[in-house]
Amino acid sequence: MAVLTLEIRSRQPFAEGSAFGDTGAYERIEGLVRFAVDPAHAANSGIVDLDKAPRDAEGRVQFTADFSILQPVDAGRGSGSLLFEVVNRGRRNVSKHLNRAPAADPSDTIDPGDGFMMRHGWTVVWCGWQWDVVRGPGLLALDAPQALGEDGQPLHGRVAVEWQPNSRAAHNLLANRVHHPYTVANLDDANAVLSVRDWPGGPRTTIPREQWQFARDEHGAPVPDPAYVWLEGGFEPGKLYEVVYETDTCPVVGTGLLAMRDFTAFLRHGSEAEGNPCAGRIGRTYGYGVSQSGRFLRHFLYTGLNLDEAGRRVFDGLLPQVAGGRRGQFNHRFAQPSDQSTPSFGHLMPFSDDPQTDPLTGESGGLLDRQRALGGVPKIMAINTSAEYWRGDCSMIHTDIGATRDVEPPANVRAYLFAGTQHGPGSLPLQTVSVAEGSQGIHGFNAVDYSPLTRAALLNLDRWVSEGLLPPPTAIPRLANRTAATPEQVVARFRAIPGIAVPNAERRLSVWRTDLGPTADEGVATLPVTLGERYQTLVSQLDADYNELGGIQLPDITVPVASYTGWNPRHPDTGGEGQILSMMGSTLPFPATKAEREQRDDPRAAIEERYRDREDYVTRVRAAAEVLARQRYILDEDIEVVVANAAARYDAFTG
Numbered sequence: 001m002a003v004l005t006l007e008i009r010s011r012q013p014f015a016e017g018s019a020f021g022d023t024g025a026y027e028r029i030e031g032l033v034r035f036a037v038d039p040a041h042a043a044n045s046g047i048v049d050l051d052k053a054p055r056d057a058e059g060r061v062q063f064t065a066d067f068s069i070l071q072p073v074d075a076g077r078g079s080g081s082l083l084f085e086v087v088n089r090g091r092r093n094v095s096k097h098l099n100r101a102p103a104a105d106p107s108d109t110i111d112p113g114d115g116f117m118m119r120h121g122w123t124v125v126w127c128g129w130q131w132d133v134v135r136g137p138g139l140l141a142l143d144a145p146q147a148l149g150e151d152g153q154p155l156h157g158r159v160a161v162e163w164q165p166n167s168r169a170a171h172n173l174l175a176n177r178v179h180h181p182y183t184v185a186n187l188d189d190a191n192a193v194l195s196v197r198d199w200p201g202g203p204r205t206t207i208p209r210e211q212w213q214f215a216r217d218e219h220g221a222p223v224p225d226p227a228y229v230w231l232e233g234g235f236e237p238g239k240l241y242e243v244v245y246e247t248d249t250c251p252v253v254g255t256g257l258l259a260m261r262d263f264t265a266f267l268r269h270g271s272e273a274e275g276n277p278c279a280g281r282i283g284r285t286y287g288y289g290v291s292q293s294g295r296f297l298r299h300f301l302y303t304g305l306n307l308d309e310a311g312r313r314v315f316d317g318l319l320p321q322v323a324g325g326r327r328g329q330f331n332h333r334f335a336q337p338s339d340q341s342t343p344s345f346g347h348l349m350p351f352s353d354d355p356q357t358d359p360l361t362g363e364s365g366g367l368l369d370r371q372r373a374l375g376g377v378p379k380i381m382a383i384n385t386s387a388e389y390w391r392g393d394c395s396m397i398h399t400d401i402g403a404t405r406d407v408e409p410p411a412n413v414r415a416y417l418f419a420g421t422q423h424g425p426g427s428l429p430l431q432t433v434s435v436a437e438g439s440q441g442i443h444g445f446n447a448v449d450y451s452p453l454t455r456a457a458l459l460n461l462d463r464w465v466s467e468g469l470l471p472p473p474t475a476i477p478r479l480a481n482r483t484a485a486t487p488e489q490v491v492a493r494f495r496a497i498p499g500i501a502v503p504n505a506e507r508r509l510s511v512w513r514t515d516l517g518p519t520a521d522e523g524v525a526t527l528p529v530t531l532g533e534r535y536q537t538l539v540s541q542l543d544a545d546y547n548e549l550g551g552i553q554l555p556d557i558t559v560p561v562a563s564y565t566g567w568n569p570r571h572p573d574t575g576g577e578g579q580i581l582s583m584m585g586s587t588l589p590f591p592a593t594k595a596e597r598e599q600r601d602d603p604r605a606a607i608e609e610r611y612r613d614r615e616d617y618v619t620r621v622r623a624a625a626e627v628l629a630r631q632r633y634i635l636d637e638d639i640e641v642v643v644a645n646a647a648a649r650y651d652a653f654t655g
Contacts, residue, residue, distance in 0.1 A: 001262075001265070001266060001269075001270060001274070001309075001310075002035050002036060002037050002258070002261075002262035002265070002266070002308070002309055003033060003034070003035060003262055003263065003265075003266035003270065003274075004034045004035060004036040004062065005033070005034045005275065006031060006032075006033050006034075006067075006266075006275040006276070006277075007031045007032045007033070007034070008029055008030070008031040008275075008277065009030050009031045009032065010028075010029070010030045010031070011027060011028070011029050011030075011277075012027065012028055013025060013026075013027060013028070013073075014026035014027055014028040014070055014110070014112070015110075015112045018112065018115075020112075020115045020118035020119045021115070021118070021119035022077065022119075022121075023072050023074075023077050023078065023079075023118055023119060023120070023121045024072060024073060024074050024077050025072070025073045025074075026070050026071065026072055026073060026118055027070070027071060027072075027073050028068070028069070028070055028110065029068070029069040029070075029071070029277050030066075030067070030068050030069075031066075031067055032064055032065070032066060032067070033064065033065055033066075033067050033127065033259075033263055033266075034062060034063075034064045035062065035063050035064070035065070035255075035258065035259060035262055035263075036056065036058070036060040036061070036062045037050070037060055037061055037255075037258055037262070037309070038059065038060050038061075038309070039051045039053070039055075039059075039060075039061055040059070041309055043305075043307060043308065043309045043311075044258065044309070046254075046303040046304060046305065046331070046370075047252065047254035047255065047257065047258060047303075047331060048252070048253075048254050048331050048332050048333060048522070048523030048524075049147035049155075049250070049252045049254075049333055049523070050252055050254065050255070052147040052148055052149075052155065052252070053145035053146065053147060053148070053252050053255075054145060054146075054148065061145055061252075061255070062145070063142065063143055063144055063145050063252075063255050063259070064142075064143045065127050065128035065129065065140070065141070065142040065143070065259045065263070066127070066128040066135075066140040066141055066142075067125070067126065067127045067128070067140070067263060068092065068110075068125070068126040068127075068140060069123065069124070069125050069126075069267075069277060069278065070110070070117075070118070070123065070124040070125075071123040071124075071277070071278060071281065072118075072121060072123070075280065075281045077121065078121045078122075078123060078281055079120060079121030079122055079462075080121075080281065080282060080283035080284060081121070081122050081123070081282075081283070081284045081285075081286065081462055081466070082122070082123045082124075082125060082264070082267060082268065082278070082281075082282045082284065082285045082286065083117070083122050083123070083124050083125065083286050083287075083288050083458075084125045084126070084127070084260065084263075084264050084285065084286065084287050084288065084315070085124065085125070085126055085288045085289065085293070086129065086260065086287065086288070086289035086293035086294075086296050086297060087126050087127075087128065087129065087130070087139075087140050087293065088289075088290055088291060088292050088293045089130065089133060089139075089177065089179070089292065089338055090106070090128065090130060090133035090135075090136075090138075090139035090140050090141055091106050091138065091139065092110065092126050092138070092140070093290055093293075094117060094124055094288070095110060095111045095112065095113050096113075097290055097321070097425070097451060097454060098113075098116055098117055098451070098454065098455055098458065099111070099112060099113030099114055099115060099116045099117055099118075100113045100114050100116065100451055100641075101113030101114075105138075106136065106137060106138030106139050107137050107138045108137045108138050109138075116455060120459070123267075123278060123281060123282065125263070125264070125267060125278075126140055127140065127259055127260060127263040128140035128141040128142040128256075128259065129142050129256030129257070129259045129260055129296070130142055130179075130256055130337045130338070131143075131144035131180070131251040131253055131255075131256065131337070132175065132179035132180040132181075132251075132336070132337065132338070133179060133180075134178065134179060134180060142255065142256050142259055144251040144252050144253060144255050144256070145251070145252050145255065146249075146250055146251055146252070147250040147251070147252050147333070148250075153248075154248055154249060154250040155250040155333070156185055156246055156247065156248050156250075157246065157247065157250070157333060157334055157524070158244055158245065158246055158247075158334075158527045159182045159244070159245065159246075159247045159334040159336075159527070160242055160243070160244045160342060160344075160527045160528060160529075161174050161175065161176070161181075161182070161229075161242065161243050161336070161339075161342075162240065162241065162242040162339070162341060162342040163176075163235075163240075163241055164238065164239065164240045164241070164341075164576065165235050165236070165237050165238075165239070165241075165575075166237055166238075166438050166439050166440065166574040166575075167237050167438075167574065168234045168235065168236060168237055169234055169235045170217035170220075170230060170231075170234045170235075171215065171216045171217045171222075171228045171229060171230040171231075171235075172228065172229050172235060172241070173227060173228055174214075174226075174227055174228060174229060174243070174245075175227075175336070176336050176338040176339040177338055179336075179338055181227045182247040182249050182334060182336070183226040183227050183247060183248065183249055184214045184226045184227075184245050184246065184247060184248075185226075185245075185246045185247055185248035186246065187213070187214045187215075187224050187226060189214070189245050189246055190209070191245075191246070192209070192214075192243065192244065192245035192246070193206060193243070193244045193245075193528070194206070194207045194209075194212050194229065194231070194241065194242070194243045195207065195241070195242050195243075195528075196239050196240065196241050196242075197239070197240045197242075198239065198240075199240065199507040199576065199578075199579055200240060200341070200507075200509065200510065200579075201507070201510060201512065201531075201534060202240075202507075204242075204528075207231070211231065211232045211233075212229060212230060212231045212232065213229075213230055214226060214228065214229055214230070214245070215228060215229075215230040216228040216230060217230055229243050236575060237573075237574050237575035237576070238570065238574055238575015238576030238577070238579070239575060239576075242342070242528065244527045244528050247334060249334075250333065250334065253329070253330060253331060253332070253335040253337065254303075254330065254331035254332075254335075256296075256330065256337070257296075257299070257300055257303060257305055257330060257331060258305070260287070260296075260300065261300070261305050261306075261308060261314050262308060262309075264285055264287070264314050264315065265308040265310075265312065265314050267282060267285075268282045268285055268314075269310075269312065283466075284316050284317075284462065284465055284466055285314065285315050285316055286315060286316065286317045286318065286319060286458075286461065286462070286465075287300070287315045287317075287318045287319070287378075288318075288319045288321070288458070289319075289320055289321065289323070290321045290322060291321070291322050291323070291423065291583075292328065292337065292338060292340065294320035294321050294322055294323030295320070295323045295324075295326055295327050295328040295330075295340070295346060296328060296330055296337075297318050297319075297320040297323065298320055298323055298326070298327050298367060299327040299328055299330045299331060299346070301318070301367060301368060301371050301378075301380075302327055302350070302367050302368075302370065302371075303331060303370065304370030304371045304373070304374050306371055306374075306376045306377070306378055307374055307375065307376040312376075313375075313376040313378070314376070315378045316378055316379065316465045317378050317379045317380070317381070317461045317462070317464065317465050318378050318379075318380050318381070319380075319381050319383070319457060319458060319461055320380070320382055320383075321383050321384075321454060322383070322384055322385055322387070322388055322423050322424075323382070323384070323388070324384055324388035324389075324391055324393045324394040324397075325351035325352070325388075325393040325394050325395070325396040325397045325511075326340075326346050326347060326351070326393050326511065327345065327346040327348075328340065328345075328346035329342075329344050329345060329346055330346070331345075331523065332344075332345050332523035332524065332525065333523055333524045333525075334525075341582070343511075343512060343514045343529050343531060344514070344516070344525065344529070345516065345520070345523075345525070347511050347512070347514050348363075348514060348516070348520075349363045349364075349365060349401075350365040350366050350367045350369070351367070351393065351396035351397055352366055352367065352396060352397050352398070352407055353366055353367045353368050353380070353397065353409055353410050353413050354366045354368075354407060354409075354410055355369065356400060356401050356407070357401070358401045358513070359401065359402065360513065360532070360533060361513060361532070368410070377412055378412070379412050379413075379461065379464050379465055380412060380413045380414070381413075381414045381416070381457050381460070381461045381471065382397065382409075382413065382414070382415045382416070383415075383416045383418065383453070383454065383457055384415075384416070384417055384418070385417070385418050385421040385422055385423055385450065385566060385585075386417070386418075386419065386420060386421055386422065386446075386539070386540060386548060386564075386565065386566020386567075386585060387421070387422045387423040387566040387567070387583050387584070387585055388423070388566075389417070389477070389537070389538070389539040389540065389566060390487065390508070390509065390539055390565075390566045390567045390580060391509045391582065391583075392508060392509045392510035392511050392534075392535070392537050393511045393535075393537065394417075394537070395477065395484065395537045395538040395539070396511075396535065396537060397409070397415060398415055398474075398476050398478075399479070399484075399537075399538060401535070402536060403479075403486075403535075403536040403537055403538050404479075405479060406478050406479050406480050406484075408474070409474055413474075414471050414472070414473070414474050415474045415475075415476050416453070416457065416474065416475050416476065416551060416552055417475065417476050417477060417540065417548075417550055417551025417552065418448075418450040418453050418551060418552055418554070419540060419547070419548040419549070419550060419551035419552060419553045419554070419557050420446070420448055420547050420548045420553070420554075420556065420557045420563075420564035420565070420566070420585075421446060421448045421450045421564070421566065421585065422445065422446035422448075422566055422568075422583065422584050422585030423583035423584065423585075424583070425448075425449045425450050425451045426445060426446045426447040426448045426449055426450075426564075426585070426587070427447060427449060428447055428648055428649070428652050429652070430444030430445060430447060430587055430652075431444065431445050432444055432445065432571070434581075434584060439570070439574060439581050439582075439584070440570070440571035440573060440574050440581075441568035441569065441570065441571055441581045441584050441586070442501045442568065442569045442570075442571050442572075442586075443500075443501065443568050443569075443586035443587065443588060444586065444587045445568065445584050445585060445586070445587065446564050446565065446566070446568075446584070446585030446586060446587055447556075447562075447564070447587045447649060447652075448554060448556045448557075448564050448585075448645075449645050450554065451641075452554075452634045452635065452638035452641055452642050453552060453554070453633060453634060455634075455635060455638060456632060456633055456634045456635050456638070457471075459635065460472065460632060471632070472631055472632050472633055475550075475551050475552045475633075476550060476551060477538060477539065477540040477541065477548075477549070477550025477551065478550065479538070482541060483540060483541050483549040483550035484538040484539070484540065484541060484550060485538060485539060485540070485541040485542075486536075486538060486539070487505055487508050487537070487538075487539050488505040489541075490539055490540075490541070490542060491503060491505045492505075493542055493546065494546060494565075496603050497546065497563075497588065497602060497603065497604070498600055498601050498602065499600065500588060501569045502569065503567055503569050503578055503579065503580045504577075504578030504579065507578050507579050508580060509579075509580050509582065510534045510535065510537070511534070511535050511537075512531040512532060512533070512534050512535070513531065513532035513533050513534075513535065514529055514530070514531060514532070515529060515530040515531075515532065516529055517529075539566070545560050545563060545590075545604055545605075546563035546588070546604065547560055547563055547564060548564075548566075552628075552633050554628070554642065554646075555620075555621040555624040555625055555628075555642060555643075555646045556645070556646055556649065558624050559617065559620045559621045559624050559646065560590070561589065561590055561607050561610075561617075561646075561649050561650050561653045561654070562587050562588055562589040562590055562649065562653060563586075563587075563588040563590070563604065564585060564586070564587055564588070565585045565586040565588070566585045567580045567581075567584075567585060567586065568580065568581045568584045568585055568586045569581065589652075589653040590602070590604050590605070590606060590607050590610075590653065591604070591606040591607070592606060592607050592608065592653060592654050592655060593606050593607075593608050594606045594608060594609055597609070607650070607653060607654055608654075611650075614647070614650060614651075614654075617646075617647070617650050618643060618646075618647050618650075621642070621643050621646040621647070622639070622643050625639045625642040625643055626639060628642075
């Protein structure tokens, strides 16, 4: 087995020993797991540069990762289901996304929230997979081996780092966010190139080499530093910068995929004698990942890794959330896992689960091709928000490449759009500044809380696997029933609402046909990449209230007090005029009164014209929520959550 040892560093009661319904108390286990994998084994053949990593005496490649486990104290009271959550940049998010706990900065504390996962008896597991996470409280990381050349030193090569500042900055770390950077091999690298664009698809302008250097700013002056890039006069907000340079750091990034595979397999099949704290408890395993982590799950499937070295299925089901149609920088040389915008391997075909052919390039294939050939294809529930459609890739999971016809997901897949939502669940009061990203939108962010839909999706996936009970049907925008439209068509409709700022449809977020060069099949890109034509994609069409028709509609959409979007234009103070603020949506409240509607010349009926009073509104919301529960898109236990959410929006927008 690929798990060599499991070092348990702490084992203690979870949530001070609180009992969670019939499941009872939980325990929390933390430690370090050491892996040893054979690079010559067929199950590991898809990992780029694994054969270039140092070997132990038995010819295996070793690496380690942090892990964390929550499980019932009484094994007999658990459900037998294990959820492996792919940590997002080292962070555990189950509490926020499934247990409805308040969002918080990473810490060693795991908030149980409303105890949803515990009340249902799940074992919840995390394992570090990302090489560049800087360890700190609450962050789980992977220590990846280095790919070495014949001289025994890490391989050198070119890497591209792209960023879009929200305010003027003197320097930028050579990394996405605050992760470990790919340091520059030579501070005076004459072949390094810094370029700038006005928008993601715009033409590049090369910045003269004498105007910038690899340095950090100290008191207004550059200080040479291999981890930073510095520009004379500073980097302007809203501009897109890219620096391409040679690095002397070369981790085998794809070992993170093996860490997820092999840790999950060990917890399911390993014995107590082998040090498995979950021995004999696990009957079903599921992978869950949000955003970056959901794209990681898609990449896992694309690489065909859902069979362990013993040929056993690893995950029975996968729940990639807000992953859209893309993959990511998870398994190539000089990959940056947190980078989602730079055109790279994650922007390539395939997007759809079933094979597609691009008529412009001749490229073909499907996301599940390798896994189907090997066996072990899991059941998949792909859930997305409007923001992934406006990001320019999500519709490609269920249309042909030209966006001319619908393509139904295969029988083992359900695809859902949560209509009128943004990348993360919304809340009140309305905010225009993202605390996590430091970005700012013109409109208040989307307030729709879709977490009840996610909770139902997880339990539906479990029943699909454990009982064979088919989940609710796929719910997505479709050309056939006219619930899908082009972004340009939808933007044009929003122009009818006075005072609403709309994005520049030509400068929308997109995915471009990307040429990574002749060695791309080996996991090595030629930089800078060459971009071809933009893929045509679709979004949801609108109803008369400017809310989305496609997908699963919460009462916020069917009994509305506002229009909710998956886009929000960047605020002028942050530059990038007309561009969409990545991941964020908008809340556009209806006029509260008829007089206000007439004064604003708003085409949408006022709230007082729609509902007799608050009681009438809540009654209608409850009826709509009960319909969703009968359809199994939400749980009976969450009807009151949905009603309370909608009532809070009513109160906020009526004053």
